[in-house]
Amino acid sequence: MLKKPEDxxxxxxxxxxxxxxRYWTSRISHLGVTAVQGxxxxxxxDQDRVSSARLGQRVQLDSATLTGILDRxxxxxxxxxxxxxxxxxxxLICLTDDGKxxxxxxxxxxxxxxxxFLKDIPEEDEFLxxxxxxxxxxxx
Numbered sequence: 001m002l003k004k005p006e007d008x009x010x011x012x013x014x015x016x017x018x019x020x021x022r023y024w025t026s027r028i029s030h031l032g033v034t035a036v037q038g039x040x041x042x043x044x045x046d047q048d049r050v051s052s053a054r055l056g057q058r059v060q061l062d063s064a065t066l067t068g069i070l071d072r073x074x075x076x077x078x079x080x081x082x083x084x085x086x087x088x089x090x091x092l093i094c095l096t097d098d099g100k101x102x103x104x105x106x107x108x109x110x111x112x113x114x115x116x117f118l119k120d121i122p123e124e125d126e127f128l129x130x131x132x133x134x135x136x137x138x139x140x
Contacts, residue, residue: 013136020117023117028109031105032076033073033078033102033106036061039059040055040061040066040069040070041073041079041099041102042106042107043059044093045100045103045107048094048095049082049094050092050093051084051093052081052090052091053090077099078095078098078099078102079093079094079095080094081093082094
């Protein structure tokens with residue numbers, strides 16, 4: 001029951017998201033990337049040489065937002081854009097050697113950060129928490 005504004009689920013979700021982003025940022029900021037840039041690099045580490053459209057679907061970012069992120073990652077020397085030999089209308093996003101190194105470090109940090117961030121949550125609660133988050137995200 002909603003008695004006070006801080007009981008609102010949207011307020012609570014926003015505060016939880018802010019805490020997560022703050023924590024993630026603190027773990028990867030020494031690499032010179034933002035929280036979202038780090039996640040994009042992690043997705044590229046999982047599947048490199050992917051079209052920008054496919055990457056946008058995977059990271060669930062719109063084209064304009066992803067373009068800005070890729071511009072910054074390219075300026076940092078972590079990604080390059082290449083023409084797709086199979087589709088002239090498409091651009092492939094590719095990790096550079098520096099990008100691969102940073103992406104591997106982000107993956108390593110991500111594993112540790114996930115465990116550390118949720119260390120006080122019992123395993124069965126974590127499973128339920130993750131399940132609820134997935135259902136909420138799919139309900140858009």
